[in-house]
Amino acid sequence: MIKQVIPLIKRVAFRQWMAITVLMLIVAGSMGYVNGLGRLDRTLYDQFMRADSRPARDDIIIVAIDDYSISKLGRWPWERSLHAKLLNRIMHANPLAIGLDVIMPEAEQGQSPGQRADDRALTKALAASKLTVLPIVVASAGPGLKALPPTPDFLNAARDVGHIHLELDPDGVVRSVFLREGQDDQWWPHFAVALAGVAGQRITDANGNLPGARLSETPVEPGPHKTDSWQRDYQVQIPFAGGSGHFRSVPYASVLRGDVPDQFFTGKYVLIGATALGMADTFPTPVSGTSGVMPGIEINANILAGLLDHKSISIARPLQTALFSIVPVLIALSSYLLWTPRISLLITATLMLLTMAASYLLLTLGIWIAPTAALIALAIAHPIWNWIRLESAISYLGQEFMLLDQEPHLLPEVNTEPAPQQVEDLLEQRINAMRVAARRVRDLRQFISDSVNSLPDATLITTIDGHVLVSNQFARDYFAAAGIRNIDGALLPYLFSNMSTPQAGNTAAGHVFSWWDLIDLEHVATLTSGTTVQDQQGRDLLIKSGPCHSAHQVLTGWIVSIVDITIIRAAERSRDETLRFLSHDMRAPQASILALLELQGNPSSALPQKEFFARLEQAARKTLGLADNFVQLARAESSEYRLEEVDFQDVLYDAVDEMWSLANNKKIELITDIEGQEFLTNIDRSLMARALCNLISNAISYSLPDTRITCTLRLKYVKLLPQVVCRIADHGFGIAPHDQARLFQRYQRVSAPGQPHSDGTGLGLVFVKTVVERHFGEISLESTLGEGSTFIVTLPALT
Numbered sequence: 001m002i003k004q005v006i007p008l009i010k011r012v013a014f015r016q017w018m019a020i021t022v023l024m025l026i027v028a029g030s031m032g033y034v035n036g037l038g039r040l041d042r043t044l045y046d047q048f049m050r051a052d053s054r055p056a057r058d059d060i061i062i063v064a065i066d067d068y069s070i071s072k073l074g075r076w077p078w079e080r081s082l083h084a085k086l087l088n089r090i091m092h093a094n095p096l097a098i099g100l101d102v103i104m105p106e107a108e109q110g111q112s113p114g115q116r117a118d119d120r121a122l123t124k125a126l127a128a129s130k131l132t133v134l135p136i137v138v139a140s141a142g143p144g145l146k147a148l149p150p151t152p153d154f155l156n157a158a159r160d161v162g163h164i165h166l167e168l169d170p171d172g173v174v175r176s177v178f179l180r181e182g183q184d185d186q187w188w189p190h191f192a193v194a195l196a197g198v199a200g201q202r203i204t205d206a207n208g209n210l211p212g213a214r215l216s217e218t219p220v221e222p223g224p225h226k227t228d229s230w231q232r233d234y235q236v237q238i239p240f241a242g243g244s245g246h247f248r249s250v251p252y253a254s255v256l257r258g259d260v261p262d263q264f265f266t267g268k269y270v271l272i273g274a275t276a277l278g279m280a281d282t283f284p285t286p287v288s289g290t291s292g293v294m295p296g297i298e299i300n301a302n303i304l305a306g307l308l309d310h311k312s313i314s315i316a317r318p319l320q321t322a323l324f325s326i327v328p329v330l331i332a333l334s335s336y337l338l339w340t341p342r343i344s345l346l347i348t349a350t351l352m353l354l355t356m357a358a359s360y361l362l363l364t365l366g367i368w369i370a371p372t373a374a375l376i377a378l379a380i381a382h383p384i385w386n387w388i389r390l391e392s393a394i395s396y397l398g399q400e401f402m403l404l405d406q407e408p409h410l411l412p413e414v415n416t417e418p419a420p421q422q423v424e425d426l427l428e429q430r431i432n433a434m435r436v437a438a439r440r441v442r443d444l445r446q447f448i449s450d451s452v453n454s455l456p457d458a459t460l461i462t463t464i465d466g467h468v469l470v471s472n473q474f475a476r477d478y479f480a481a482a483g484i485r486n487i488d489g490a491l492l493p494y495l496f497s498n499m500s501t502p503q504a505g506n507t508a509a510g511h512v513f514s515w516w517d518l519i520d521l522e523h524v525a526t527l528t529s530g531t532t533v534q535d536q537q538g539r540d541l542l543i544k545s546g547p548c549h550s551a552h553q554v555l556t557g558w559i560v561s562i563v564d565i566t567i568i569r570a571a572e573r574s575r576d577e578t579l580r581f582l583s584h585d586m587r588a589p590q591a592s593i594l595a596l597l598e599l600q601g602n603p604s605s606a607l608p609q610k611e612f613f614a615r616l617e618q619a620a621r622k623t624l625g626l627a628d629n630f631v632q633l634a635r636a637e638s639s640e641y642r643l644e645e646v647d648f649q650d651v652l653y654d655a656v657d658e659m660w661s662l663a664n665n666k667k668i669e670l671i672t673d674i675e676g677q678e679f680l681t682n683i684d685r686s687l688m689a690r691a692l693c694n695l696i697s698n699a700i701s702y703s704l705p706d707t708r709i710t711c712t713l714r715l716k717y718v719k720l721l722p723q724v725v726c727r728i729a730d731h732g733f734g735i736a737p738h739d740q741a742r743l744f745q746r747y748q749r750v751s752a753p754g755q756p757h758s759d760g761t762g763l764g765l766v767f768v769k770t771v772v773e774r775h776f777g778e779i780s781l782e783s784t785l786g787e788g789s790t791f792i793v794t795l796p797a798l799t
Contacts, residue, residue: 014337016388021333024381025326031373032325035318041370042171046286048360053242053287057305059096061268062249062297064275069252076279080104080118084125086256086272091129093265097198098132099191101164101273101281101297105137105148119153126157133194134158138165138181138230145230147183162194164296166283167235174283174294177303179210179234187231192304195269203307211312212236237313237368239306243287244294247301249275269304273297316362316369325374328355332378336385348382397434458562461548464555466492466519478562482536492518492560496543500534518545519558532565540569589619641684641774645798648679648688648724649713655692656711659700667705670696673712679724680798683775691771692726694764695791699730702789707731715797722797729790735783743781768793 031037063086070076083102090098104122126132134155137148147163149155167176179190189197193210196203204210212234241247250260252272274281275295282293306312316324328351335347352375359371449470452459458475462468468490479487479495487495493515513531517523530544542563548556593616599605600612607615656670663670699709712727735743743765768791772779775795783789 013389013392016392017333017337017385020381020385020388021330024329024333024377024384027380028325028329028373028377029322031376032322032370033318034373035315035321036370037372037376039171040372042169042173042175044356044359044371045175045363045368046173048363049240049286050243051360052364053240053246056241056247057308058248059268059308060247060301060305061265061270062247062275062301063090063252063255063270063272064249064295064297065102065252065273065279066249067276069254070276072251072253073256076274076276080122082256083272084118084121086252087122087125087129087132089255089258089262090265090270091125091131093262093268095131095265095268095270097159097195097269098129099195099269099271099273099300100132101135101191101271101300103135103137103148104150104154106151119151123153123157126154126159130159131198132158133160133162133191133198135164135191136161136188138163145183147188159198160194161188162191163188164191164300166296166299168283172284174238174285174299176235176237178215178232179212179236180232182231183229187233190303191300192307195271195304196307199269201308203310210234211307211310211314213314236306237315238285238299238303239309239311239313239366240285240287240302241305244298246287247298247305271297271301271304273300311366313363313366313368316367321369321373324358324369324371325377328352328374329377329381332381333385336382341386341389345382348378352378455561457564460487460492460560460562462492462519462558462560464519464557466516466558468492468495469557475562492558496533498536499541518543518560521547521555530563539564539566541565589623592619593623641687643682643684646681646683646685646688648681648683648726648795648797649674649676651683651685651689652692652711652713652726654689655696658689658693659696662697663700663709666700666703668700668703669708671708671710673710675713676715679713679715681724681775681795682798683795684771687771688775691768691793692728694768695728695793698764699728699732699789699791703730703732722799724795724797726793726795727790728793729788731788734785734787735781735789736785 036042065076073082083100087098087100126134134150136150138145139148149161150158155161163181165178165181166174167178169175177190179193180187181190182188193203210233213236215232215235250264254260273296275297279295281296283296283299284292285294285299288294332344332348332351335344339347355371355374355378359369362369452461452470453472455472455474458478459472460468460475461470468487471487476487482498484490484495496515496518518527524545524547527543527545530542533541533543535541542565543560544563545558545560547558550556596607596612596615596619600607606612652672652674656672660670696709696711703709708731710727710729712729714725714727716723716725769779772793772795777793777795779794780792781789782792
């Protein structure tokens with residue numbers, strides 16, 4: 001593992017990535033630890049809060065002191081007896097709790113302490129309801145805050161009191177509230193908490209703690225004395241259910257007149273408060289919408305709904321936000337090492353969307369993690385990384401292009417008119433240089449491809465382990481003929497597995513050669529000269545293999561060539577046969593002549609003159625016959641054929657006439673059987689006549705006296721194409737089947753027991769076969785021992 005890590009650390013790109021990663025993680029973590037980047041995060045929070053709306057609870061009703069009620073009941077403030085009447089009417093419906101959000105810290109103006117009839121009426125109504133919660137106002141008092149509770153009569157008559165102090169963020173928007181606030185060791189619950197308590201709803205945990213962050217005994221504006229301090233506790237983000245007007249409300253005046261049935265309030269939380277424009281009890285909230293503000297009574301309704309639904313929003317700890325900011329940045333940076341800039345950009349954008357989606361999802365689950373730190377880090381990480389990599393690429397390309405220009409240009413380049421000077425930045429210069437280099441590489445690749453395809457031999461270029469990378473057309477055609485249609489990617493030794501065992505020269509003693517040696521550096525010297533094999537078609541092949549090296553002399557692959565040496569091997573065999581022929585058949589009669597001359601020079605061993613000349617003539621004629629047959633075969637195998645339009649029956653007549661005397665001396669009858677008027681062919685007349693003479697001569701030589709040789713000539717059609725068929729049949733000894741296979745081979749003489757000895761050279765039928773095949777014809781044999789043989793010559797006829 002350590003051996004794999006060390007080379008990675010040495011890479012420049014990896015070191016740069018590590019530096020950027022550490023830097024961006026520090027930036028993301030630091031910004032995340034701040035736990036909110038001011039307006040940016042607050043803006044996202046507000047947008048998410050608007051998107052996370054939920055239906056209003058049916059059990060929360062707002063009795064609104066709205067503009068309609070003011071128009072009906074007169075200017076504010078109203079007489080407190082009206083509040084008493086309203087409470088008495090609502091109480092008939094048996095609500096769960098009543099919240100009278102009206103500030104009443106002093107006695108009603110214009111009345112003496114002993115004449116507070118309206119106050120007494122309200123006090124009586126409060127005492128009778130036993131469900132009403134009154135507000136405590138927090139006001140500024142010099143260096144600190146001061147609580148303004150209701151008058152003592154109201155305070156004693158009410159079921160409970162709660163503060164209606166809301167927390168304003170630096171931008172003046174209400175997003176949170178403290179569920180407990182107090183002064184001088186006296187604590188008051190929030191207005192909504194008090195309402196839930198009156199209705200008997202449990203909103204605390206098993207330990208009696210309210211939801212929210214604990215911030216007890218934390219002074220907001222500390223003064224010189226403890227009595228000036230204000231304590232707060234249980235801070236929660238307000239889980240707004242919706243914007244202004246989200247909760248059901250009825251006008252104050254309508255309820256007072258009895259327009260609203262009593263059962264409308266049965267089993268409900270009834271909140272009484274101001275919603276009219278111009279009354280100071282309005283605040284900006286995240287869900288205020290186009291109105292910009294929300295009445296305090298509606299904010300309290302949202303707080304109460306959140307408490308009853310046990311839905312609260314807490315702010316994540318700084319460490320949690322830091323980790324939340326680091327994770328997507330680390331994922332994005334990891335993608336920069338694995339993917340292209342375009343894909344990594346898409347990944348970065350996706351991570352930004354996922355980060356916001358995760359933050360929104362967590363908000364719906366009750367925890368707010370500010371996403372802006374992660375978004376900013378993601379936004380700047382990608383351009384910083386690509387800027388560094390672009391700088392590295394420009395520097396590297398500049399160095400490589402300088403080295404490339406110093407290399408010799410292997411291919412000639414077409415001179416073009418110089419382009420006009422243009423203002424180019426460094427990157428554009430590198431791109432233009434890269435364009436030139438890429439063109440040269442493409443030209444060089446095309447040159448190599450054309451060169452490989454132009455090679456006269458089948459050529460393969462393989463990887464180090466022997467898999468085929470490049471092949472020319474000759475190689476593809478060769479292996480296609482062998483049944484292997486696709487050789488790209490094939491393993492080299494398996495391509496040659498159907499060939500004979502290779503025989504390489506210069507191999508070490510005891511070494512068994514195998515096809516794997518083609519890609520073995522230990523056998524380079526041997527395989528440079530090649531190894532000879534024979535394929536399934538019987539062709540002789542010379543296979544050579546050589547290594548390919550990079551500019552730094554590192555092995556990159558192998559070049560393997562397959563040379564068809566079938567013609568060369570045939571020529572070598574023909575040469576060997578010719579040498580044997582010259583050393584034996586041609587030498588024997590010459591040696592006989594010399595021996596006769598030596599015998600004749602000695603009177604004691606001299607032959608009679610007649611016998612001497614007869615033997616001398618026989619040896620000379622045999623030598624002349626051998627030389628003539630050899631010359632005729634050489635001419636037949638050459639390419640100097642003088643083709644002309646000839647009637648084949650004339651050639652046959654000439655051959656029969658030439659052989660008539662030989663047949664007549666042996667008392668053999670020569671018969672021609674020709675049906676038809678013309679047998680036009682395109683042939684070399686002299687060579688074809690010589691071939692027919694050889695066939696007739698062989699028929700005479702291997703036939704008994706007083707027999708018949710028939711030369712038949714017919715015209716037949718094969719696939720509507722005319723062909724001349726010449727049959728030369730004798731009634732001789734016949735040829736055994738096992739001898740027929742070697743009848744047309746060089747220097748092969750065929751005879752059977754009881755047949756007369758033949759002085760032939762074994763070249764006559766080879767000559768015939770060569771001449772016929774060079775005329776695009778074919779020769780065949782039908783023979784039966786003791787009955788005779790028939791040679792059949794078939795040639796294409798002219799239409």
